[in-house]
Amino acid sequence: MAEKRAHHGQCHCGAVRFTANTDLANLGDCNCSRCRRLGWVMQSIPEADFVLEAGADQLTTYRFNTEMIDHLFCKTCGIESFARGSDGKGNTMYMINVNCLDTPPRIDRDAIKHWDGANF
Template identity: 45%
Template sequence: MAEAQTKTGGCHCGAIRFAADVDLTQTVECNCSHCAMKGFVLTAVPAAALRVQSGEEKLTEYRFNTKKIAHLFCSLCGVQPFSRGEGPDGSKMAMVNVRCLENVDLGALSPMHFDGNSR
């Protein structure tokens, strides 16, 4: 596993800005109904590794299925930069939408397939 690097990102309109310590060798493409429709490439981080710099008050929450994950999106432009929830061990975590990070070459990534559609 590679060492985490700090990346910055945000939503389309810029209302939401964040920094996250991410390991881009550990990315996922999930085929659940939500992720597939939105075309997410995600990476998991501990909750403390995601720092919202501005716009927390502009985030709107969407939950579905088991309602365990808070899918957070900008109330102005609709982009979902990350979600918050708990890992299998109960620890607080976040899933960062890699497409919302700056200066990331998506073509250089090798996302693992996750079968969320069968869960």
């Protein structure tokens, strides 16, 4: 089993930068209208394992459907490198876009978890 380690990521222009402590063991994708169009590969992490290093003032929020997730976009380049929401117990969680990591892992889309967000 892989150990958690710090993974650094950013939006396209670099204005928004973050660190996520994770083992990247539970990668997934979603078939909702938004995620399908963006081609996200996601990793969920608890709030304690996420640090926004720069760019809080560069973020803008989009919410849709149940409005339970803050989709946070860079105002300059438009990239959503992470989102914020909560788990079923009310704990803040971050969903990082693994494609925005500085060194993204090799991803086998057939081997990751598939979330049926279209029928949620």
